[in-house]
Each structure stands twice: as C-alpha cells, then as structure tokens.
Amino acid sequence: MIIVFEQSDRTVLIPEAIVYADGKIAGKTDINGAFSLDFEGYRPALRVVKGGYTEWTGSPAENDTAILVPLQVRNSTLHVEVFDADTFVPVQDAYIVITAEDGTRQEARSGSEGKADLGLRADQVYSIEITAPNFQAAHDTVVTGGDLTNVQYSLVRNDRISIRVLDSAGSFPIQSAHIQIDGIKTGTTNDRGILISNTSRNVEHTFDISAEGYESVHVTRTISFEDQVVDFPLVKAKSTVFVSVYNRDQKPLSNASVLMDGVLLGDTNEFGRLMVPALEIRQYEFVVNRDGYKKNTLSFTPGKETGELIIVLESEFTDLEVFARDAHGGPLKDVTIFLLGDAQETLNTCGTDVNGTCLLPAIEGKMYRIRAEKGGYYPNSTPADTQSNPNTIILHNPATAGTDPTGSFPLIPVAAGLVLVVIGAGLYLFIKGRRPRRKSRTNRRRSL
Numbered sequence: 001m002i003i004v005f006e007q008s009d010r011t012v013l014i015p016e017a018i019v020y021a022d023g024k025i026a027g028k029t030d031i032n033g034a035f036s037l038d039f040e041g042y043r044p045a046l047r048v049v050k051g052g053y054t055e056w057t058g059s060p061a062e063n064d065t066a067i068l069v070p071l072q073v074r075n076s077t078l079h080v081e082v083f084d085a086d087t088f089v090p091v092q093d094a095y096i097v098i099t100a101e102d103g104t105r106q107e108a109r110s111g112s113e114g115k116a117d118l119g120l121r122a123d124q125v126y127s128i129e130i131t132a133p134n135f136q137a138a139h140d141t142v143v144t145g146g147d148l149t150n151v152q153y154s155l156v157r158n159d160r161i162s163i164r165v166l167d168s169a170g171s172f173p174i175q176s177a178h179i180q181i182d183g184i185k186t187g188t189t190n191d192r193g194i195l196i197s198n199t200s201r202n203v204e205h206t207f208d209i210s211a212e213g214y215e216s217v218h219v220t221r222t223i224s225f226e227d228q229v230v231d232f233p234l235v236k237a238k239s240t241v242f243v244s245v246y247n248r249d250q251k252p253l254s255n256a257s258v259l260m261d262g263v264l265l266g267d268t269n270e271f272g273r274l275m276v277p278a279l280e281i282r283q284y285e286f287v288v289n290r291d292g293y294k295k296n297t298l299s300f301t302p303g304k305e306t307g308e309l310i311i312v313l314e315s316e317f318t319d320l321e322v323f324a325r326d327a328h329g330g331p332l333k334d335v336t337i338f339l340l341g342d343a344q345e346t347l348n349t350c351g352t353d354v355n356g357t358c359l360l361p362a363i364e365g366k367m368y369r370i371r372a373e374k375g376g377y378y379p380n381s382t383p384a385d386t387q388s389n390p391n392t393i394i395l396h397n398p399a400t401a402g403t404d405p406t407g408s409f410p411l412i413p414v415a416a417g418l419v420l421v422v423i424g425a426g427l428y429l430f431i432k433g434r435r436p437r438r439k440s441r442t443n444r445r446r447s448l
Helices: 411-434 441-447
Strands: 002-007 011-013 018-021 024-028 046-049 056-058 067-072 075-084 095-100 105-109 115-121 125-131 138-143 148-155 161-167 178-181 184-188 194-197 204-210 217-222 229-234 238-246 257-260 263-267 273-280 284-289 296-300 307-312 318-325 336-340 346-351 357-362 368-373 380-384 391-394
Touching: 002 046, 046 067, 056 067, 075 095, 075 125, 095 115, 105 115, 125 148, 138 148, 178 194, 184 194, 204 229, 217 229, 238 284, 257 273, 263 273, 284 307, 296 307, 318 336, 318 368, 336 357, 346 357, 368 391, 380 391
Parallel strands: 002 067, 075 148, 161 229, 238 307, 318 391
Antiparallel strands: 002 011, 018 024, 018 046, 046 056, 075 115, 095 105, 095 125, 125 138, 161 194, 178 184, 178 204, 204 217, 238 273, 257 263, 257 284, 284 296, 318 357, 336 346, 336 368, 368 380
C-alpha cells in the first residue's frame, strides 16, 4: 500500500498523485491518497508525482507492506501587473484575489507601479479577480508554471472611452477631428484618430463629430461596459464647383475645354461656365485650353459650400502694329486695315487713330499680308509680321500716285492706264475698219 501525503506544517493526504513502477504508470492515488501496488519476487523502482509538488522516488523494503510517500510543496510566484487600458498608466491599489481549486484564497493589492506578487503552488489552476475604483472588474484563469509566472491585465475605466474617428472608405484615422459630447466640446483626435474621453457608460450620449473635408456626424449612442474603443466613420464631403473662364478683358470664353486630373470634363457654355458636381474636399489639378489662348494649369481645393473657380486665359496672339501714312510721310487717320490669311481671307480688321496706327492680334513669327483702304486713296497691300513692328503701309491719292519711289506702286492707276490704252486702240481699229476704200486711178484705167 502506497500512501501519499503533503509534507508541510499540516498533514494532508494527496489524491490523484501518479505512481510509476519501473518507469511505467501503475495508477493514481484515491481520495484518501492511497494506492495498492502488487508485485512478485522483486522490489520495483517507484516514482510518485503530483502537480505543485516535488516528485518522490524510492523502493519498498523487503518486508514492507505499506510505504509512506511525503511530497513537498513546490511554490511559484505569480507576478501581476495592472494598467489603464486607455493610457497604459499603472493602476495603483487594485485589489487582486486568487482562488485555488480547493477554494483557498489569497489576496494582494497593486503598488504605485501597478504590480503585486503572490506565492502560489506551481502547476496549479487558479481563478483571478481584479477590481479597482472607477474601473471594470477583470476575471481570468491562471495556470502557474515553474518558479515565476507573469501576467498582465488592462482595466477599462467605467467613466472613460476611446473615441476613434476613421475615414469611411479607407478606414484610416482622421487627425484633428472635433468632437462634442452632449453639446460640450470634448477635444480633437490625435495622430491615431483617437480622443480619450471621460464618458459614463451604459448611458445614452449625443456625439457631434466634424473634420475638414468630411460630412459632419450627429449621432446618439449608448456606450456599453464591454466597449473599449468606439469607432465613428466619416464620409468625405462633396462640393459643386463652377469653372468660369475669362480672357484678360474679363469677357467670358465659350468652348474652352476643361480637364480635371487629366480627365476631360467638357467645354464651357456661352457664359464661359462649366459645372462640376460632387467633388470631394481635396486638391485637384485643372487644365483649361482654348484655340487662340495659352493653356492655363492650376491647383484648386473646393470648400464645403458651392464655389467658383475663376480661370483667366492669356491670348497666344501678340500685337501686329500697322502705321498708315500718305506719300509725304504724314499719318493717315481712319484707314481700315485688313489682316489677311494664307488664302487672302480676312482674319482681323482695325482702324487707324490720329497717329495713323492700329493694332491687330497675330501669331508671333508668322508672316501675314495687310491691306489698307481709305476713301479718296488707292488701296494698297504689303507683307507684315510682328517682328517688323511697326509695319508701314503707304496710301496714294490721284495727285500723288507714282511720286513715291520707296512705296509700293499703286496697282489701280496702272491697271486703269492699261485699260484706257486697250480701249483707245480698239476704237481706233474699229473706226478705221468702217471707212470706204477708194479705188486707185490705175485700176480704173485698167478697167477701162
């Protein structure tokens, strides 16, 4: 008969102790700590083990009918750390209760660093309960190991909650979100999108949350005792933008193409406007093009309200300057100047001022032809470009036609002179052809 008991200041029989004979499990002790071992002709090597105790080894004597096996208690230190779940600050004076399977209890309180040590038996299962003022109680099961077992517990405050604000689409934290609870400004979120607030639980609260570029949230919610972090997703705000395109003189430009982030949105209407709805509150790049104007690129971030983006396009043309003068070099006023294209079509016109000058919009470096007309003067034309400013053109009247060797010889007087010569020659030949021919005397004599 093998009887196993605890060797301590008290004598306690140990049930469920495992008995090995010659390295093989022979059985377990009963509730009285006893186990009957049968063997023949030899003394087996015995080994007795039990969790929380040091093992025992030995052999029975030749005439022994009963063996007393004392097991020494093997102790383990349970090291407990308690801290605030929100701030990670140690919780002082937390009350810790450890209960063994047999109902025995041990108690301890955490110190200023939130730590406490309890001497327990090794390889045993214990229940642990931790309570602290203004914190929710924590319950757990602990299995002790060898000489030291470390456990950590985070306590959630009854009057504190972590409010986290997230982007509804990307689930990333929103920094600097403004939070009001029950109409009272509580604070703003940190770089993790979190604001820690002393808010009572199991009570209905009203939350108002706003952030730049997002739709504001007004919601009523009850925070339960199980909640540690409460998430509030925000949807990005939308805005309508009117793109208005003008020239340098503040006149609206229609048919200007508008691109946003490389995507063509459309063309401006007759008022130079294009509506762009449902834009998120973020930065965009707008590019505006129109024939005859330089491309304009700019960045724009819409606001929460409907806004207007004004874009001014600079003309890609420059001024072609024309100086109209008479044969004596004097300026001619009210001369109509025509800018002619490659097919001699009229591109633009202007009238000269008292100084005989006017300006025509033209592409820099391109060769044109200009034509000048004024009542009482012969029309004239000449090549012109912006690099030759001012481009001089001379107009002759009938009195000065052909007197200026430096100017372009007027075409109409020459053509008119040629026409008169041709008409005179034709009349002469016509009259000459109708006159009757007289017969010579020689022929008359011969007829006779």
